[in-house]
Amino acid sequence: MRPPHDQPTDAAILDIIAQTQSREGPLLPMLHDLQGTFGYVPQAAVPLLAQTLNISAAEVHGVLSFYHDFKGAPAGRHVIKICRAEACQAVGANDLAEATLAKLGLQWHGTTANGSVTIEPVYCLGLCACGPAAMVDGKVIGRVDTGRMAQILEEVDV
């Protein structure tokens, strides 16, 4: 069970949307800002975005669902992204990912029961000459082996 979360109010959502409204093609910046603030894009934002941009809710939903980054629900308190791409595979990324998921009893995109950590796959972090690579709450980490991962998990309090 995830800890319950407060639903953001329409006013809070509109506040964020208003900040980028005057830009050209503002939908992605708006979605990023919403996710940056709330940790996910609240369902309540869809009709508000549609109204603001004068497009259908279906179109907003289509955009939201196209991109891997946007989440419809909050992730864990910490997000660990593990690179699955070829250069990291060449130095053992598959074993690292399997061991990590097994240790936590998770599938990709899963969140631990205590809500502390979500594991996401990522396809290259540009750290391909020092893989296996990972990103922990936006911070890059290179040459991650299972030992280093154990340390990371300890730091994020799993």
Next chain:
Amino acid sequence: MKIYVPLDSAAKALGADELAQAVADEANSRGLKIELIRNGSRGMVWLEPLVEVDRGTGRQAYGAVQLCDVPALLDGTLSSLGAVEDIPFFAKQTRITFARCGVIDPLNLEDYKAQGGLLGLNRALSMVEQDIIDEVTKSGLRGRGGAGFPTGIKWNTVLGAKADQKYIVCNADEGDSGTFADRMLIEGDPFCLIEGMIIAGLGVGATQGYIYLRSEYPDAMSVMNKAIKQALDVGLLGANVLGSGRIFYLEVRVGAGAYVCGEETSLLNSLEGKRGVVRAKPPLPALEGLFGKPTVVNNVLSLATVPVIFEKGAAFYKDFGIGRSRGTTALQIAGNVAHGGLFEVPFGIPLGELITDICGGTASGKPVKAVQVGGPLGAYMPPEKFDTLIGYEEFDAAGGLIGHAGVVVFDDTTDMLSMARFAMEFCAIESCGKCTPCRIGAVRGVETIDRIAAGDATAKELLTDLCDTMRDGSLCALGGFTPYPVMSALTQFPDDFVSKVEAST
């Protein structure tokens, strides 16, 4: 005493931030006055964090520096690698696009100017549009994003299009596994990209630029935004570029984790706030691009190479290279490799020399089984093809592509069937869904490879057929080129495409 500790992501991933802090703390506790500079990376990732110390007699390099080395580093007793320029991996390079990367403080405009920055732009400001385009055409510069299209010809099309608004879009989506040159350039020399984009704007008559930067690069984003803010503050960007009366604005836009958004038309849709679905061509983006307006879409490296072409002249650049591959290529060597990093050289170096002599073979010490050149859509090359010269046509003739010049090394423990399966899986995950051969074919491809692994040898023919269909029937190179890694694995490593069931019993 000046101490350089890189702010590059790869250096950070190996502890550069903690190291910089430790250096500052140690100097402070000793009452030692130092100037701590966060530079870009010199590109020798296996030596990161690579620290340079200048005690007034030139920069001396140390690497890879650990936290426990800090006292010795400040004492001057830590053993040095000498000058970066004398390290063989570096000495063998021709740094043109990356000349300043790792040398300067990336966010110090004075540093930038002291190393040739803005000379190219100043020259371009004195030229008429057609002369600017001709200079680029004469340089022989081709797109570094993958397709290798001549940059001058693309710009000429945009110049010729009449419109009230034109755009310069920089493709910084850098999704290919094994590539990091765009990131290194942005983190290490962001003003160079800004300068290149302004020159592009002057050439084609565009006043607005966008950098579409992938969300996986938060550090690059931060450096780029700081550089743009400074450029606006000092009038390099804005309504009056360097007092010339010319206009150029620039904004960073962040992607959202879709590989296909590196494809230029998908990228434009994404910038417009739409699903990143690929558009059919024609119309060319050069004629109907962003918001339907004429648009230059170029890779980071293509644009960042423009300033030096204007600083030193088209002939200077064109003199490097082989055949129709002119100038230098920023090779990125990654994966299971002893000395991985960025290696800029004129086109024409043999693949094997790069892997074996320069990069020292695998990190594991085991024999190389294959290298994948050109990202997830590039072919696997076995050592038998190591005499292939790095050039667009040369790789094409060898059944491969250089793409964004990522070179990923695999040792002999690699199972090529798994790599082929991954190529199909990746295509299925990242497909934009517009055309059937890719959307459905990639999923069928994974199944078919699983059948081969389960012992169904007839599935190999099916896989070959499927790859033919994907290659011939896909709208873009995601579906169209996924057959490269798959078929190169199947045909060159047949021993791996046998039943995994029997093998394991």
